[in-house]
Amino acid sequence: xxxxxxxxxxxxxxxxxxxxxxxxxxxxxxxxxxxxxxxxxxxxxxxxxxxxxxxxxxxxxxxxxxxxxxxxxxxxxxxxxxxxxxxxxxxxxxxxxxxxxxxxxxxxxxxxxxxxxxxxxxxxxxxxxxxxxxxxxxxxxxxxxxxxxxxxxxxxxxxxxxxxxxxxxxxxxxxxxxxxxxxxxxxxxxxxxxxxxxxxxxxxxxxxxxxxxxxxxxxxxxxxxxxxxxxxxxxxxxxxxxxxxxxxxxxxxxxxxxxxxxxxxxxxxxxxxxxxxxxxxxxxxxxxxxxxxxxxxxxxxxxxxxxxxxxxxxxxxxxxxxxxxxxxxxxxxxxxxxxxxxxxxxxxxxxxxxxxxxxxxxxxxxxxxxxxxxxxxxxxxxxxxxxxxxxxxx
Ligand code: MLT
Numbered sequence: 001x002x003x004x005x006x007x008x009x010x011x012x013x014x015x016x017x018x019x020x021x022x023x024x025x026x027x028x029x030x031x032x033x034x035x036x037x038x039x040x041x042x043x044x045x046x047x048x049x050x051x052x053x054x055x056x057x058x059x060x061x062x063x064x065x066x067x068x069x070x071x072x073x074x075x076x077x078x079x080x081x082x083x084x085x086x087x088x089x090x091x092x093x094x095x096x097x098x099x100x101x102x103x104x105x106x107x108x109x110x111x112x113x114x115x116x117x118x119x120x121x122x123x124x125x126x127x128x129x130x131x132x133x134x135x136x137x138x139x140x141x142x143x144x145x146x147x148x149x150x151x152x153x154x155x156x157x158x159x160x161x162x163x164x165x166x167x168x169x170x171x172x173x174x175x176x177x178x179x180x181x182x183x184x185x186x187x188x189x190x191x192x193x194x195x196x197x198x199x200x201x202x203x204x205x206x207x208x209x210x211x212x213x214x215x216x217x218x219x220x221x222x223x224x225x226x227x228x229x230x231x232x233x234x235x236x237x238x239x240x241x242x243x244x245x246x247x248x249x250x251x252x253x254x255x256x257x258x259x260x261x262x263x264x265x266x267x268x269x270x271x272x273x274x275x276x277x278x279x280x281x282x283x284x285x286x287x288x289x290x291x292x293x294x295x296x297x298x299x300x301x302x303x304x305x306x307x308x309x310x311x312x313x314x315x316x317x318x319x320x321x322x323x324x325x326x327x328x329x330x331x332x333x334x335x336x337x338x339x340x341x342x343x344x345x346x347x348x349x350x351x352x353x354x355x356x357x358x359x360x361x362x363x364x365x366x367x368x369x370x371x372x373x374x375x376x377x378x379x380x381x382x383x384x385x386x387x388x389x390x391x392x393x394x
Contacts, residue, residue, distance in 0.1 A: 056289030078104025180326015
């Protein structure tokens with residue numbers, strides 16, 4: 001063929017991080033079929049959907065089988081009932097987000113990756129380490145990326161101090177994937193102040209907000225005054241309600257987000273209407289159910305279960321004197337690789353010697369080198385077994 005392809009793809013690492021870890025785990029299992037690998041690698045939930053969610057799905061499925069209640073294409077922006085339920089959810093934090101500012105989608109990953117469509121050739125500011133989708137999607141679009149180093153000294157929560165006041169597209173993820181660190185209210189105030197003074201846009205990924213236990217850590221960027229004028233927020237039912245395989249999320253585009261006479265909300269609406277046909281009705285009803293008092297309580301019970309796993313892992317690392325962060329407001333534990341091993345060496349070493357799989361920190365950015373992520377999303381039984389294996393090995 002003689003067509004031109006997007007050569008920016010040459011600048012990506014060969015495999016997406018979780019594709020590569022899965023490939024190595026598969027390869028190990030093929031060579032060692034008698035060894036049971038415990039995966040604490042990709043942040044995928046293991047508890048089933050809750051009773052309230054399943055009942056809503058059954059009911060909606062039944063509706064789809066009858067002429068009078070059947071539905072065709074869902075709204076490309078999301079059904080009114082789910083937008084209203086999410087608006088009400090923000091109300092529980094004392095925040096007012098109008099229904100039409102909320103756009104339903106099939107995943108925070110999709111929205112994080114797709115938002116580049118409505119943005120021009122800006123300088124992009126990305127904390128390092130962080131969820132690889134921000135970096136990869138901007139590389140695919142050929143954007144100029146500047147990294148903000150996270151490290152033990154700044155608690156993996158880089159701040160804008162010392163940055164030139166120029167307009168950036170800034171990605172923030174709090175509680176952070178992979179480090180589990182969460183920005184405090186005061187820190188987010190600084191970020192919003194910086195964004196407003198520099199004319200920047202913050203893309204705030206709050207996919208893990210439901211894990212926040214402490215009232216000093218905001219669940220939403222809109223808890224900060226002025227954020228409506230400078231921030232988009234992307235959140236998800238994946239980790240909150242176990243929807244990783246069900247697929248439902250939302251993005252908030254406040255009315256105040258404007259560039260000249262152009263509204264970001266309108267651009268996003270136009271983008272979604274053109275390239276997206278909405279989330280299935282059954283799934284949206286399931287998501288709505290997850291936000292009812294009963295559904296939300298069940299979701300929180302599951303989060304409690306995962307956070308108990310996190311505590312078990314954290315206790316082991318404390319016992320072994322290994323530095324770590326996370327596990328308090330987040331299902332991720334971010335640890336310093338023992339014996340000065342680099343991330344991928346530690347990944348292979350752990351797989352070979354304990355058959356426990358995690359995610360190498362280097363996959364989240366250069367500053368993640370020498371660190372490693374474990375997830376608390378495993379079953380209790382597998383988490384306990386992994387801990388026993390690690391106790392013997394580390
Ligand atoms: C992760 O392991 O970081 C997440 O599961 C990835 C995702 O949410 O896409």
